[in-house]
Amino acid sequence: MALEFSEVSKSFPTQGEGSLLAVDNVSFRVEEGEFVSVVGPSGCGKSTILSMTAGLYQPTSGEVRVSNELVTGPNAHVGFMLQKDLLLPWRSIIANIEFGLEARGVGREERRARAMKELEHCQLSGFEDHYPYQLSGGMRQRAALARTLAINPEIILLDEPFSALDAQTKLLLQNSFAKTIKEAGKTTLLITHDLSEAVLMSDRILVLSERPGQVIAEIKVDLPHRDQPIKRRVLPEVGEYAAQLFKHLKLEEKAA
Amino acid sequence: MIRKHGIKLTSATILILVLVAWQVLPTALDVPRFIIPTLSDSVVELKRMWTNEGLLGHILSTALYTVLGFVIGSLLGAVMGYLLGMSKFWEKVLSPYILALQIAPKVAFAPLFIMWFGYNSMPKLLVTVLIVFFPVLVNVLQAMRTVDRDLVNLARAYSLTRLGVFWKIEVPSTVPNLMAGLRIASTLAVIGVTVGELVGGNTGLGYLISYGGGQANAAMVFNAIILLTVIGFLLYVVLERIEERVLHYLPKSQH
Structure with missing residues (x-):
């Protein structure tokens, strides 16, 4: 359960x-x-x-x-996602996806690797260095999902x-x-x-x-x-x- | 592109018109040169100031204290703004005093500082620090109050500590306001230094204004005012450049 x-x-x-x-x-x-x-x-x-x-x-x-x-x-x-994507506008997409891992003592390289994996799962490959304002609403939500999945929540x-x-x-x-x-x-x-x-x-x-x-x-x-x-x-x-x-x-x- | 070109062209035309009017009108209207010197009078005086009055030294001194006062004042303002922004209690306790100090005309402190510290660079530096301090403080504090609660909750849900929330959410969220405060402060910094130099001391462009005024040398006053403006303008432009760099992640129309 x-x-x-x-x-x-x-x-x-x-x-x-x-x-x-x-x-x-x-x-x-x-x-x-x-x-x-x-x-x-x-x-x-x-x-x-x-x-x-x-x-x-x-x-x-x-x-x-x-x-x-x-x-x-x-x-x-637990990982959660709201109506607002809550991407940090000052971070690139990949850095946003890594955000949740930073407080959990995951090393820099592993963070990047896990984030890249989720980026692919959420069909955002190629957008890692873009900033949130450059993405459409749907893509931003997918990035938020990738961030949520990156911490591997239950x-x-x-x-x-x-x-x-x-x-x-x-x-x-x-x-x-x-x-x-x-x-x-x-x-x-x-x-x-x-x-x-x-x-x-x-x-x-x-x-x-x-x-x-x-x-x-x-x-x-x-x-x-x-x-x-x-x-x-x-x-x-x-x-x-x-x-x-x-x-x-x-x-x-x-x-x- | 044509539009942009048009703006620059019109802007330059206005400058030329003003300069021409400055050169021609005083003579045409028979205004004596100790009231309004012409452009060429001012240029001649500028050369004289350069060779006889050690103009470069005055410029450098004023520029140095403008930058120094700006840096110290904005650092203090930002630190104070963030500290108060972290504590609702202290913000509420101190806000009436901050408001009072903000309303008090800072330049009026200059004679007091001279009484306390003497005729040296300290008074002008303090006036500048004081005048720069508030816009930065108020902007940062305002921004700290309006940080998106959902972002803070997100960070908390990701187990960030209070300090983590501060550095990773609150500070970056408030940077646009901080930059706006710095831009306002940069224009005020020149005022602070000028007042400090006007009231006491024997260096800087502010001193040249009171010195020139005492001698009924209007051209000297004109030149000093223009040079002060240039210093303030340069500081502003530098800040604008930095802001563009720092806030690159905002869509162009927003800043």
């Missing part, structure tokens, strides 16, 4: 007195090599779940375990990494991410508000309620081609899964 949330709640102090409960008694597990998506309305605590997995915040109550180790702070098991956390991209780039990038992640055999937690993206990329989907976030449904996606969302996209069952998600999120009632 790669990731486990047991009875996790998180509240934030608000201005003045009182506090805001963001996540309420959430429990779930993610098995090794599994690709799990978390969907839910905006403000439902999706990103809070991600930050707790990364060890950036501690839960108010309950436990988060990664690879059976209690998460008490930022740790080497879990990859993706927080809406495709949401800032145009529709075509998004499809291609989902496909390239899915392939790279499958090849690397990484456990992945994807936070997204795009329901079809969740269906196309995941083995399993967790549906969160509105704030305070609780897991209200868990849907196993029993479809082939997890490594090729573009192929999965044309399967007729995709629509049914999306409809299920719609129902759980009560989108029709809200639209009425």
Whole structure:
């Protein structure tokens, strides 16, 4: 088992007195090599779940375990990626990919070698000496994925990494991410508000309620081609899964 | 390309027009040369200053203290800015005093420094340091406040220490603002030195201004002002070059 949330709640102090409960008694597990998506309305605590997995915040109550180790702070098991690529503009692409390795006592030559390997995996060969501003949005996200993979994490956390991209780039990038992640055999937690993206990329989907976030449904996606969302996209069952998600999120009632 | 050419051409034309007006107008309007000397008067005076007044020494002295004051003041400003930027507490505690000192006219300290340190180079250096210090401090501090929190979190997630975050995220993030502060400071450095030299001492272009003024030698004052401007301009250009080098990673339109 790669990731486990047991009875996790998180509240934030608000201005003045009182506090805001963001996540309420959430429990779930993610098995090794599994690709799990978390969907839910905006403000439902999706990103809070991600930050707790990364060890950036501690839960108010309950436990988060990664690879059976209690998460008490930022740790080497987890690599995360946001909607913003967060490439350092003053570093070349290769130096950006090396960034995560620098604090981990990896020697200069090994860093470069590992970074070059990930650069190739993410189809960025030839761009190592470019600077982030010279790359397109999709390429920048691929560079961010390469940086995430370079530290060889056990879990990859993706927080809406495709949401800032145009529709075509998004499809291609989902496909390239899915392939790279499958090849690397990484456990992945994807936070997204795009329901079809969740269906196309995941083995399993967790549906969160509105704030305070609780897991209200868990849907196993029993479809082939997890490594090729573009192929999965044309399967007729995709629509049914999306409809299920719609129902759980009560989108029709809200639209009425 | 044509556009760029046009800019340069127009710019040069304006310079020539101004120089011609400077040469022709004072005589045409019957303005005496001790009020506004013509271009040729000033050039003649410049030659005289070079041979009789040891102009080169004055120029070098002013340039030296401009650069020295600029370097010391901006170093102190940057260090202070980063230190305060690291500590919310001290920033809050000290910010009213910083604001007060920033508002206080720094050049007004010059006579005080002369009383304390005498008629030597110390007062002008201190005025320059003081005047350069604030824009650098304020720019760095402002930039430290606005460092992207997500970048800091990313670095933390990669297990960087506080010091690692500082050197690898905060310092590079703040460099564009630091450079902007240095550019402002470079233009102020000349003012600091000039005031220091005006108020006391017997070297530098600022001294030549008060000396020339005392003798009703307007051409000398003109020349000194122009030379001071040249020194400030050169410092600015050097900084601009450095900035271009350092910030090469920004798309051209952004700086």
